[in-house]
Amino acid sequence: MFPLKDDNPRSRFPILTALFLVMNTAIFVYTLLSGTFEETIDSYGMRPVEILSGKRLETLITSMFLHGGILHIAGNMLFLFIFGDNVEDVLGHGKFLLFYLTTGIAASLIHAATDPSSSIPTIGASGAISGVLGAYVVLYPGARVLTAVGIYFFWRLVKIPAVFFLGFWFLLQVLSASVTWMTGVSEGVAYWAHIGGFVAGAIVALPTRTLLKKNMQ
Numbered sequence: 001m002f003p004l005k006d007d008n009p010r011s012r013f014p015i016l017t018a019l020f021l022v023m024n025t026a027i028f029v030y031t032l033l034s035g036t037f038e039e040t041i042d043s044y045g046m047r048p049v050e051i052l053s054g055k056r057l058e059t060l061i062t063s064m065f066l067h068g069g070i071l072h073i074a075g076n077m078l079f080l081f082i083f084g085d086n087v088e089d090v091l092g093h094g095k096f097l098l099f100y101l102t103t104g105i106a107a108s109l110i111h112a113a114t115d116p117s118s119s120i121p122t123i124g125a126s127g128a129i130s131g132v133l134g135a136y137v138v139l140y141p142g143a144r145v146l147t148a149v150g151i152y153f154f155w156r157l158v159k160i161p162a163v164f165f166l167g168f169w170f171l172l173q174v175l176s177a178s179v180t181w182m183t184g185v186s187e188g189v190a191y192w193a194h195i196g197g198f199v200a201g202a203i204v205a206l207p208t209r210t211l212l213k214k215n216m217q
Contacts, residue, residue, distance in 0.1 A: 001147050003082055003165065004157070008143040014085035016096050021077055024125055027065050028073050041066055045121020048112035059121075064104045066123040076125045082145070083136045084129070090139055090208060103131025103200045110196030122190055127197040130173075134201030137166040138209050170198055 031037040046063035050056045067073035088096040107127025136143075141163035149158050177191035
């Protein structure tokens with residue numbers, strides 16, 4: 001399943017969502033064109049073994065703005081573009097900034113806890129974006145997501161409620177993390193960061209959902 005857009009209108013321009021999109025893309029393009037791609041990842045990627053020993057804690061933030069390839073950044077930015085604006089809309093710009101960074105850090109810490117001896121740099125905005133997805137499914141479970149569903153070579157456009165689309169996405173992360181844990185074979189994807197970010201985002205969004213319900217009554 002490939003999301004294209006949602007049918008959830010917003011009331012104001014998502015300044016920070018747009019800024020994160022531009023920042024992530026600009027940093028990725030710059031590191032490629034400048035020839036500093038591998039050096040940047042090595043210097044600013046998050047290594048679990050360092051974080052858990054209290055070293056280079058700044059990489060909890062810097063790693064969130066680095067990506068390992070075109071498909072990596074394209075997938076992350078697509079999900080941020082579709083779902084980030086509505087979460088920013090309801091939280092407000094300032095709270096959304098805090099929310100994004102906090103869930104991203106939480107995701108990295110959970111990933112580090114599941115692989116504490118790893119010295120492999122972890123990068124990507126997917127932990128923070130998973131937080132956005134968790135918040136979105138709590139705040140807008142009934143919003144419909146226009147999705148391209150492919151079976152072999154046949155594709156069909158279907159509108160799927162967010163609770164089912166994002167629920168299926170979360171289930172895939174749990175299944176993938178479980179397979180990795182049982183087989184000991186890593187795909188190079190921080191599934192536990194996705195899970196941790198999603199759960200953190202959902203928990204943080206719960207009070208906001210309660211407040212929205214009260215305001216609608």
